[in-house]
Amino acid sequence: MSTLSEPSDTGECKECCQCNEESQCDSENCECCSNGSRCSSRCFATGCGNYHKIVMTEFLNAWFPCLDTQPYIIPPVHFDTVHVRKVNLAGGHSIKVLKTQEEREQGQDKSANKTAKIDRILQKIHYCLSHIKKEAAKQRELMVIMSQAKCSLYGANSTSLYTGAAAMSTNSSDRETLDLREEFVDLLVIHRQQGILMAATIPKTEENPETLQGDIRKAVDYLEKAKKIVEDCVVNDVTPKPAIHRAVLLPNLKELEQRLGVEPGRSFSEFCLGEDDMADETRVKRWWTTCLKRDVGADRPMMGQDVYRRLVTKFVTPLTTVQMYLSTEPRLQLWTLHHVVQAVGEEHGRDLSRIALFPRQLELVEDLPDQNKDDVIILYGPPGSAKTFLLLIKGVLWLKEGCGKVFVVQSRPEDGAASAFLVAHQLKMTAAQGPDSVQLVNTQDFWDNERKTWTQEGEVKYQAWVQQLCDHARDNPTGAVHILADEANCDHVSSIVKTLHHRGVRVNLWAAGVKLDIPADLQDNVRMLTEPLRSPPSVVREVEKANDMKDSTVPAYSVPPVAPPCDGPPLIAISHYYDSQGHEAGYYPWRCEECAKQVARVLLHNLHVGRRDNAAPGLKYNDVFVTGSSIDCRTNTPDGKDYSPAPFIRGLRSAGIPTRQVSRDDRDAIRRVAENAWPATATGATGGGEDAVTVVNESTVWGLERKVVVYMEGGLGAGLDANALGRLRSFSRATSQVIHVNSDE
Structure with missing residues (x-):
C-alpha cells in the first residue's frame, strides 16, 4: 500500500x-x-x-507535506478489532453477524476477549496521544508520534518498528541480530527540540501480578535493545547523539527505577502512565513533560532541520509500516487522513458479500414466515440502518429458494430512482440467478400522489402490470409474487397489496423508507431499524442534528450493541463568505469558484483523491459526491441561473479534478451512479469519465452512499439549510468523510 x-x-x-x-x-x-x-x-x-x-x-x-509546520500522529485514528460470526441462512446463503460483548463472554472466546482488552487499552493510549498532538499544535511544537501494535498481540508475528528503521541503514547480514519480536506496542515520538521518546506499552491481559512483573522486565529489556539499535544503526549517520528518552506505559513497580535510569530523588511513578490516568488530561500532560525533560547526562537536543527530517524519514518509510486491525482486512497501514477515510469507508460501506449485520437486523431475515400466508414487511428507520441491505438479503433468499423472479418497484418520483436501480443491480450480482431473475418496474408515473390513487392513464398500465404478476404467481411453484420497494411510498405499497389480494394472489413484499406515512392497514407490518451501520459515529452525530430527527419526523438512532471499530474522521468545514476573501457575491457556494478551489485542495492534498500510485487503499474520484438541496444539475441549465453549479464545476476542473453532472431527469446517468459503472471515456467530460467526482442534487442520489460527501448549503446561512435538509439527505450518504461548505457572512 x-x-x-x-x-x-x-x-x-x-x-x-x-x-x-x-x-x-x-x-x-x-x-x-x-x-x-x-x-x-x-x-x-x-x-x-x-x-x-x-x-x-x-x-x-x-x-507529510506539512512536516515542517505541524505535528503528526500515525495512525490518525484508532481501530478496534471487529469480531464476527458466520450464520447460514436458507437457500445456502450465509452472512456475517457482528459479535456483541455479551456473545464473546458467553462463548468463552479467549482470543476475542484478549484482543478486546488490548483494544480498550490501545484506544485510551490513542486518546492520550491525540491530546498531546493537539497541545503540540497549539504550542507550535513539531513532532511525529507513531504507535505500532504488534501483529503478535493478535496471534501473528511481526518485527518491531525499530528493526524496520534499522534495516534502512544497515547491511542485510546484520538484520537477524536486530530482530525484536516481543509482544509490546511501540510508541515512538520524534520531537523537533527534545529528541526521541521510546515507550513500550504492556497490554494488561493478565491479572496475575507475577505475570505483569515479568512483562515489565521484558519491556525494559526490549527498550534497552531498541535504544541500542537506534543509536548504532538508525541515527549514527544522521546525528552524533540525539536525546533518547525511554518510558513504559501501564506498570507501577518501584523495582525498575534503576534499570530505567530514574534520577535519585525522582519518583518512578512520574515516568509511568496508568490506565486510570489516561482520561486525566492534567496527569497526561505532567507525564509527558516529565518524560521529555529528564536529565540523562549526555543527551542533547537535535539541532538542525535536516536532522529532524532525516530521522522522520527513516521511521515512516514504506518498510516500517504502522498497522492496525480491521474486520475487512487483517492489517491496514494508516499513515495519514486519506488512508483513514478510505479504511473507514471500506469498513462501513461494504458490499452485500462482505457486510456484517447487527444481531437485531439478522433476526428479521431469520424469522421465517408461514409459507401459506403473506410476508409483508415495512422496514422503518433513520438513514444508514441497513434497511436496503435487508431488502437485498431477502431478495437473495427468495431467489435461492426458487421464487423465479423478484420485482423491484420504484414507487417514488426522483428520490426513489437511484435506490431502485441499486437494489435491482445488487440483487442480480449477488444472487447470480440470471438477468431475467430481477425485473425493475417504474410505477411512480402511474400514481397520483395528491389523491393517493392511480391516474386515469396510469390505471391502465397498472392493471397490465398486475396481470403480469398474477400470471407469474400462477406459473410459480410458490404460488406467490415477490416484490421489493426501497424508499417506498406506503400508500402505493398498500394499494398493490390490496389489489393482489383481491385477485387471490399471495404477496411477499418487503419495503423500506426513512420518512414514511404508513397507512393503518400496514401498521402491524412495520419493523423498526435504528442502529447505524453505514456511517461512523462522527457522521452519525452530524446527521442527528437534522431538524427531522430532532422533531422525531425520522426515528432517532439507537446505541448499537457492538461498538464501531473507529469514531471516524471529523467533519471538515469550509466557509463561503458571500463577497469577501476572494469569494463570489451571493449566498450560493455552488456559484463560487473560490469555494471549489478550497474543496479541491482538501480532496487533492488532504485526502489524496485520484492519486495514481502504488498506494492501497486509495480514494478515487468516483468515491466523492458533491451535493446540495437546491442545485440544478441539468446539463442544459444556463450558466447564469442561480441554481446552476457551473462555476463550482469550473473551479474543480481548473484544479485538475474531473467532474460529471447528473440530472434528476437522466435515468441512464442515475443508473450508472447507482451501479457505479461508467464508460471508459475521457475524464472531464460533462457526463462521462470512468473516474470523476459526481455533482448532483441530493434528492437524485437518495439511497446511495459514497466514502466522501461534499455538501453545499443553499444560502440560508448559519447551518439552517444543512439542518433543514442537508444533514439528513446529504451527510447520511457518507460512509466516512463529510465536507460541509457553509454560507457565512
Missing part, C-alpha cells in the same frame, strides 16, 4: 532503475547501478544513498 517499492530481502534493487546524471549510488549491493553508473530516484537497494536523499524526500513530501 505504500507509494514506493520496498527494498528486497537480498539487498538488491527491487525494480531496476534508469541511469541519470544526478547522483552516484553508494550501495555495493545495487546490481543495476554496478560499475560506477549513476542511480536514479527509483533505486531501492539497501543502503543506497540516493534512496534516502531523493526517494524518501518524495515520500515525505507526498504523505
Whole structure:
C-alpha cells in the first residue's frame, strides 16, 4: 500500500532503475547501478544513498507535506478489532453477524476477549496521544508520534518498528541480530527540540501480578535493545547523539527505577502512565513533560532541520509500516487522513458479500414466515440502518429458494430512482440467478400522489402490470409474487397489496423508507431499524442534528450493541463568505469558484483523491459526491441561473479534478451512479469519465452512499439549510468523510 517499492530481502534493487546524471549510488549491493553508473530516484537497494536523499524526500513530501509546520500522529485514528460470526441462512446463503460483548463472554472466546482488552487499552493510549498532538499544535511544537501494535498481540508475528528503521541503514547480514519480536506496542515520538521518546506499552491481559512483573522486565529489556539499535544503526549517520528518552506505559513497580535510569530523588511513578490516568488530561500532560525533560547526562537536543527530517524519514518509510486491525482486512497501514477515510469507508460501506449485520437486523431475515400466508414487511428507520441491505438479503433468499423472479418497484418520483436501480443491480450480482431473475418496474408515473390513487392513464398500465404478476404467481411453484420497494411510498405499497389480494394472489413484499406515512392497514407490518451501520459515529452525530430527527419526523438512532471499530474522521468545514476573501457575491457556494478551489485542495492534498500510485487503499474520484438541496444539475441549465453549479464545476476542473453532472431527469446517468459503472471515456467530460467526482442534487442520489460527501448549503446561512435538509439527505450518504461548505457572512 505504500507509494514506493520496498527494498528486497537480498539487498538488491527491487525494480531496476534508469541511469541519470544526478547522483552516484553508494550501495555495493545495487546490481543495476554496478560499475560506477549513476542511480536514479527509483533505486531501492539497501543502503543506497540516493534512496534516502531523493526517494524518501518524495515520500515525505507526498504523505507529510506539512512536516515542517505541524505535528503528526500515525495512525490518525484508532481501530478496534471487529469480531464476527458466520450464520447460514436458507437457500445456502450465509452472512456475517457482528459479535456483541455479551456473545464473546458467553462463548468463552479467549482470543476475542484478549484482543478486546488490548483494544480498550490501545484506544485510551490513542486518546492520550491525540491530546498531546493537539497541545503540540497549539504550542507550535513539531513532532511525529507513531504507535505500532504488534501483529503478535493478535496471534501473528511481526518485527518491531525499530528493526524496520534499522534495516534502512544497515547491511542485510546484520538484520537477524536486530530482530525484536516481543509482544509490546511501540510508541515512538520524534520531537523537533527534545529528541526521541521510546515507550513500550504492556497490554494488561493478565491479572496475575507475577505475570505483569515479568512483562515489565521484558519491556525494559526490549527498550534497552531498541535504544541500542537506534543509536548504532538508525541515527549514527544522521546525528552524533540525539536525546533518547525511554518510558513504559501501564506498570507501577518501584523495582525498575534503576534499570530505567530514574534520577535519585525522582519518583518512578512520574515516568509511568496508568490506565486510570489516561482520561486525566492534567496527569497526561505532567507525564509527558516529565518524560521529555529528564536529565540523562549526555543527551542533547537535535539541532538542525535536516536532522529532524532525516530521522522522520527513516521511521515512516514504506518498510516500517504502522498497522492496525480491521474486520475487512487483517492489517491496514494508516499513515495519514486519506488512508483513514478510505479504511473507514471500506469498513462501513461494504458490499452485500462482505457486510456484517447487527444481531437485531439478522433476526428479521431469520424469522421465517408461514409459507401459506403473506410476508409483508415495512422496514422503518433513520438513514444508514441497513434497511436496503435487508431488502437485498431477502431478495437473495427468495431467489435461492426458487421464487423465479423478484420485482423491484420504484414507487417514488426522483428520490426513489437511484435506490431502485441499486437494489435491482445488487440483487442480480449477488444472487447470480440470471438477468431475467430481477425485473425493475417504474410505477411512480402511474400514481397520483395528491389523491393517493392511480391516474386515469396510469390505471391502465397498472392493471397490465398486475396481470403480469398474477400470471407469474400462477406459473410459480410458490404460488406467490415477490416484490421489493426501497424508499417506498406506503400508500402505493398498500394499494398493490390490496389489489393482489383481491385477485387471490399471495404477496411477499418487503419495503423500506426513512420518512414514511404508513397507512393503518400496514401498521402491524412495520419493523423498526435504528442502529447505524453505514456511517461512523462522527457522521452519525452530524446527521442527528437534522431538524427531522430532532422533531422525531425520522426515528432517532439507537446505541448499537457492538461498538464501531473507529469514531471516524471529523467533519471538515469550509466557509463561503458571500463577497469577501476572494469569494463570489451571493449566498450560493455552488456559484463560487473560490469555494471549489478550497474543496479541491482538501480532496487533492488532504485526502489524496485520484492519486495514481502504488498506494492501497486509495480514494478515487468516483468515491466523492458533491451535493446540495437546491442545485440544478441539468446539463442544459444556463450558466447564469442561480441554481446552476457551473462555476463550482469550473473551479474543480481548473484544479485538475474531473467532474460529471447528473440530472434528476437522466435515468441512464442515475443508473450508472447507482451501479457505479461508467464508460471508459475521457475524464472531464460533462457526463462521462470512468473516474470523476459526481455533482448532483441530493434528492437524485437518495439511497446511495459514497466514502466522501461534499455538501453545499443553499444560502440560508448559519447551518439552517444543512439542518433543514442537508444533514439528513446529504451527510447520511457518507460512509466516512463529510465536507460541509457553509454560507457565512
